[in-house]
Amino acid sequence: MNTPISAKAKTSAPWALGVFAVLFVVFFFRAAPLELDSVRASNTPDQFDAERAITRLSRVLDGTPHPVDSAALDETRARLMQEIRSLGYSPELRTANVCQSLSGTAARCAFVQNIFFTAGPATNDPAVVVSAHYDSVEASPGFGDDGIGVAVWLEVAQHLKQQPPTRPVVFLLTDGEETGLLGAQAFVDHQADYPFKVGRIINLEARGVRGPALMFETGHPNAGVVGDWAKNGARPFSNSMMTAVYELLPNSTDLTVHINAGFNGVNVAISDGLDFYHTNHDDLAHLDRASVQHMGDQALGATRAFVAGDWSIDQTNSDIAYADIGSRIFVSLPQVFALVLLGLCFGISAMMLVRPSRDGGWQKLDWRAFAFPPAFIVAAGLAAFLLQQLLSLVRPEAGFWTAYPQGLNMAIFSMTALVGAAGLSWLAPKSNREAIYASAWFWFLIVGMGLTFAVAGFSMIFLIPGVVFVLAGGAAWLFPRYQLIFYGIASATLALMFFPMLHLLDVMMGLSISAMFGVVEAMVLAPMLAMIGGIASGKMKVMAALGAAAVGAVVATIALPAYTVERPLALNFTAHYDLDEGKAAVFAGARAGSLPEAVRDQLTVGENPSPPGGASNLASRKIAFTPPGKVDVAVISDTTAEDGKRTIRLQMTAPDARQVRLRIPGAANPIAVGFGSSLYALRAGPAETYIVDVTGRAANGATLDITLAPQTTVAKGGTAPWLVQGFWTGLPDDAKALADARSDRAVRIQMGDVSITTGKLALK
Numbered sequence: 001m002n003t004p005i006s007a008k009a010k011t012s013a014p015w016a017l018g019v020f021a022v023l024f025v026v027f028f029f030r031a032a033p034l035e036l037d038s039v040r041a042s043n044t045p046d047q048f049d050a051e052r053a054i055t056r057l058s059r060v061l062d063g064t065p066h067p068v069d070s071a072a073l074d075e076t077r078a079r080l081m082q083e084i085r086s087l088g089y090s091p092e093l094r095t096a097n098v099c100q101s102l103s104g105t106a107a108r109c110a111f112v113q114n115i116f117f118t119a120g121p122a123t124n125d126p127a128v129v130v131s132a133h134y135d136s137v138e139a140s141p142g143f144g145d146d147g148i149g150v151a152v153w154l155e156v157a158q159h160l161k162q163q164p165p166t167r168p169v170v171f172l173l174t175d176g177e178e179t180g181l182l183g184a185q186a187f188v189d190h191q192a193d194y195p196f197k198v199g200r201i202i203n204l205e206a207r208g209v210r211g212p213a214l215m216f217e218t219g220h221p222n223a224g225v226v227g228d229w230a231k232n233g234a235r236p237f238s239n240s241m242m243t244a245v246y247e248l249l250p251n252s253t254d255l256t257v258h259i260n261a262g263f264n265g266v267n268v269a270i271s272d273g274l275d276f277y278h279t280n281h282d283d284l285a286h287l288d289r290a291s292v293q294h295m296g297d298q299a300l301g302a303t304r305a306f307v308a309g310d311w312s313i314d315q316t317n318s319d320i321a322y323a324d325i326g327s328r329i330f331v332s333l334p335q336v337f338a339l340v341l342l343g344l345c346f347g348i349s350a351m352m353l354v355r356p357s358r359d360g361g362w363q364k365l366d367w368r369a370f371a372f373p374p375a376f377i378v379a380a381g382l383a384a385f386l387l388q389q390l391l392s393l394v395r396p397e398a399g400f401w402t403a404y405p406q407g408l409n410m411a412i413f414s415m416t417a418l419v420g421a422a423g424l425s426w427l428a429p430k431s432n433r434e435a436i437y438a439s440a441w442f443w444f445l446i447v448g449m450g451l452t453f454a455v456a457g458f459s460m461i462f463l464i465p466g467v468v469f470v471l472a473g474g475a476a477w478l479f480p481r482y483q484l485i486f487y488g489i490a491s492a493t494l495a496l497m498f499f500p501m502l503h504l505l506d507v508m509m510g511l512s513i514s515a516m517f518g519v520v521e522a523m524v525l526a527p528m529l530a531m532i533g534g535i536a537s538g539k540m541k542v543m544a545a546l547g548a549a550a551v552g553a554v555v556a557t558i559a560l561p562a563y564t565v566e567r568p569l570a571l572n573f574t575a576h577y578d579l580d581e582g583k584a585a586v587f588a589g590a591r592a593g594s595l596p597e598a599v600r601d602q603l604t605v606g607e608n609p610s611p612p613g614g615a616s617n618l619a620s621r622k623i624a625f626t627p628p629g630k631v632d633v634a635v636i637s638d639t640t641a642e643d644g645k646r647t648i649r650l651q652m653t654a655p656d657a658r659q660v661r662l663r664i665p666g667a668a669n670p671i672a673v674g675f676g677s678s679l680y681a682l683r684a685g686p687a688e689t690y691i692v693d694v695t696g697r698a699a700n701g702a703t704l705d706i707t708l709a710p711q712t713t714v715a716k717g718g719t720a721p722w723l724v725q726g727f728w729t730g731l732p733d734d735a736k737a738l739a740d741a742r743s744d745r746a747v748r749i750q751m752g753d754v755s756i757t758t759g760k761l762a763l764k
Contacts, residue, residue, distance in 0.1 A: 013538025016424075017545055019531045020417055023495075024549070027413050028406070030499035033326045034212055034237070036290040045162075048155060048296035050289050056083060057143065057151035058284060060134075065280075065752075067138045067658075068110045068176040069696020077113065080134055080173070083154060088161050089117040089171075094193055096186040097676025097698065098176070102252055104683030106691040108180030109675040111698040114187060115173040118196065119160040120307075126199030127168040128306045129265075130156065130299070131184075131254055133177030138658065138729060139572075139752035140282045146177070148270065148287065149204030152296045156303055165307040170196050177254055178278075179695045184254035188261040189678055200225060200306050200314070201265030203255040204299060209281075210288035211272025211507065212237040212327065213295035217246050217255055219264035223320045224313035225306075226332065229266045230322075232301025234294060236330040239323035242504075244457030264314050268298055272507050275402065275567045279747040323460040326496050331464060338459040339452055345466035346445040352438035352473055368428040369435035369534075373443035373526040376423045377519055380416045384518025387415055388511075391554070396593025397562040401511050402569070407557040408511050414550035416521045420529055421546050425539035434476075437487060437530035441469045444527055461497055468493040469527070484531060491528040498524045562594065563745040569594055571746040572753055575735050576611040577627040579759035584625045586735040587611065590746075592619040598741035612663055612723055612758055613689070623734050628755045631660055631726035635763070636703065644710025645671070648763070652694065652702045652724075658754070659727040660699040662761070664690040664706070665720040674705030689720075722761040727754050 043049045060080050066072040084091040094116070099109040115134070118127070132149025136142025153171050160169055174183025187194065201219075215238035218225055222243075230236055255267040270291045276282050321339075322332035333341070354365050391400065391408070401408035428436065448462025472490040476483040502520060511517065535542055563569040572589040585608035588595055592605050603619035610618050636649040654660045664670050666687045672679050673692050682690060694702045731739055731753045739753055 013535070013541040016421070016532045016535055016538070016542045020421070020542075020546060023417065023525070023528060024413070026495050027499055028410065031503040033496065033500045034503065036212055036294050037235070039289045039293050046159075048159075048293065048300045050293035050296055053151040053155040053292055053296060054284070054287075054289060056154050057147050059083060060150065061141060061143060061147050061284070063141045063283060065138055065140055066136050066142065067696070068112060068135050068179045068182065069698055073135055073175070076134065077115070080115065080150070084115070084117055084157070087154065087157050089119070089157065091115050091117040094186070094190065096190055098182045098186040098189060098678065099673055099675045099680040100180040100182055100185045100257075101673070101680050101682055102180065103250070105687040105689075106693070107673045107680055107682060108182065108693045108695060109673070109702070109704075110176050110179050110182050110695045112174070112176040112183045112186050114175055114183050116170055116194065117157075118168055118170050119157060120165040120168045123168060124197065125167060126197045126311070127170045128165075128303060129170045129172050129198050129201045130303060131172040131174060131201060132204045133174045133183060133254060135175050135178055135183075137178045137278045137750050139280055139748040139750055140278050141280070141284075142282060143284045143287045144206040144209040144270070144273070144282045145277060146204065146206055148206050148292055148295060151292065152204055152299045155296055156300050159300060160303075165304070167199070167307045168196060169303060169307065174254055181252060181254055181257050184257035188257055198258070198263050199311060201255060201258050201263055202299065202302055202306065203253060203258075203265065203267045204295060205253050205267060205269035207269055207271040207277050207508070208273035209270070209276050209286045210291050211270050213268050213270050213291065213298050214238060214242070214504075215266055215268050215298075216242050217253070217267035218243050219259045221314065221316055221318045223316070223318035223334075224309065224311060225264055225266050226320060226322055227313075228305040228309040229302045230330045230332070231305040232298045234297035234301055235327045236324040237327050239461055240321045240457035240459070241323070241461045244455045248455070266302070268295060270295060271504075274507060276747075279568075279570065279749045280752075281568070281747055319456070321457060321460040321463070323464060323497070325464060331460065333460070333463075335456045335459065338463055339456065342445070342448060342452060342459050342463045342466060345463065345470050346442075346449050348470050348473075349438060349442040349445050353442055355434065355438065355477065366428075366431050366435035366439070369431035369439045370442075372423050372428045372431070372436065373440045375427060376420055376526050377443070377522040379423070380419045380522035381515045381519040383415045383419050384412045385515040387411060387554070388514040391557060394558055395562065398591045398594050399510070399512070400562045401557065402562055403564040403567040404557075404560040405506055405511060407553060407560050408514070409506060409517075411550065411553035411557050412514055412517050413521055414546065414553045416518050416525060418543065418546040418550050420522065420525050421535065421539075421542050424529060424532060424535045425543065429534045429536045429539070431534040433483060433487065433530045433533040436533060437473065437476075437527065440526035440530060441466075441473070444523055447523060461501070465490070465493045465497050487530050491531060494524050494527060565744050568744075569746040570749040571595070571742055572748055572750070573731055573735060573738050574611065574614070574753070575623060575731050575755040577625065577755070577757045579627065579757055582625055584623045584627075585620045586623050586731065586738060587614065587618045587620040588738070589618075595619060596741065596743045596746060598743065599738055602738060602741070611756060612725070623732060626732055627757050628728040628732070629654070629656055629726060629757070631657060631724050631757065631759070633724050633761055646708040648706045648708070650704045650706065652699060652704070654700045654726050656728065657699055657726045658729050658751070659693055659695045660702070661725040661727065662692040662704070662706075663723040663725065664692065665722065666690065667720070668722070669709035670706055671709050672707040674707070675702070679705070679707075722763055723758055724761045726757045727751070728756075729754060731755060
């Protein structure tokens, strides 16, 4: 007859500390499942060649930023077209003046030039459209974002030239993505001008320079496109929770525009190395070759799978829930079926709370064990929040964890473990492992059920460990001698599913919301603490050891530098000229506490009012009033239609300006902006300010039609005036000393250093 392990063994301090030590090690190395395979030394003819793709990319990009509608982009486009021709294709251009208004209160406009070419048969059948963008932001060479996508598709194009697909595959390289998804919008607006039909889309992106290629966005229904993507033959990194959360966020890529237009497809991106995203360090030296290989393997395999796939499923309403397990196994189920199974696991967890005893009957509910998980989750979230607030009082930098996020991560995890040990010691000291196991999983699954009812894509990441929980719980009941082994298997499954996900959350969202990390870690740790059981003796030793670990992690977080060369501060400088006041000042784009000392010593906080739209209390100093140029805006016409809508046509003159911005007060109620031949809707109030940008060389001479809602005025007494701003790349001579003091621990980002003029626009 099997006999359970003694009560003394399961509550001793050494055993508890041993379990916590294992959890600390596993959490510290939580990113291990995300490590990529090394770049292959040789490839078969059917395999993606990462080195060849990188070599080709180095011929297309010369290390110069190449934003939309710029001379640098013209040169990049010429080299790209030549590279495509060298592969045996005949690339074509489609140009357009286009705007995009994703937020509803801001429109961005530019002149774009999309490139496309086709592999496979010349038929009217819907094509697999594979896309990436070839422009960059003003401050970045763009080797990651989105040079990686361009390099991958050019290498795929070579494969498809050698082995032509049975369906047409169209390579669409868009312009103006960084300005507001403008190339994709131009494609959607002028699809009739393109000689192909869209079937499915694979888009490649980057939000960093390294890490695995994650499939993070899909259209709907998703069963067909996700199922075929999963046949790509590369290690899968994706789950339906990730894609569901992405749909709720304001972030967008070219695929978002295509999905909004009714197309279907998948989006794949690398996302680690966020510190170099949109900076001058997004260069060839920092682009990880292993990431290029992983994205290339996925792209080539998915393209072949899409070509061979059955697209009829795309016409159904079939959505699936899915997840990878350690990037080695990919599991998917119809969403309804996944929800039913998750509900079944939840029901079994409820039954296990009052599990049957071996001598007949049912055991009583252990209320202390039952209360432990929710108390743990709430207390851990609060502890993580307070920890971050206290650290912020000591560290003046806005993102003091940037250089060494592992320090703050371990501080949060240590604090969470300490809270968990306190719960086991004082809330449930006499609870046995079975009661803690059942209670923790019950609350884990109730959270999963709630999130799944709200967003169906969450089901799989809770279902996979939930199934293991049921099997392990049943096995532990039947074979109590091996209880710890079965509970360990369930804990390992939880760690494999959620610890890498916590790392990805850190990579993609940062640690600014520490409370969220405390909550998730407590939710995951609670079932694992069944390995310990109630700590009835030696509790002070356990608490002291975990407290020491927490203090050590906190001290390390305080002592470590906030920024390094590899994880730098994002820092731009802006020279602002108020044309109406005749005043000028230069502003640092980061908070004073984060600035390098050599920069901070030259500036004063609050000395000058921030530019319109800028953060308050920026560090600044006055500079000479020498505007880099002038933006003239002329009213060409001002008409009111029968329905009361008023349209004001404006023409801009802005020699050498990189961008012109109109800041329209909300009281004017703008409802649409026209640029070129198209009209783009804005959201009808309420908004404090509406923004319309024209970026690139087209800003000089651009004509805009601003349509106002009926019965509104442009300006009247007490109403803020319209403002016009001009943006010029670079700083004046008397501000360049600041840029020179930036140090190698700070980088330019987005538009980089700019000079801006602001003036009122005289309208009635």
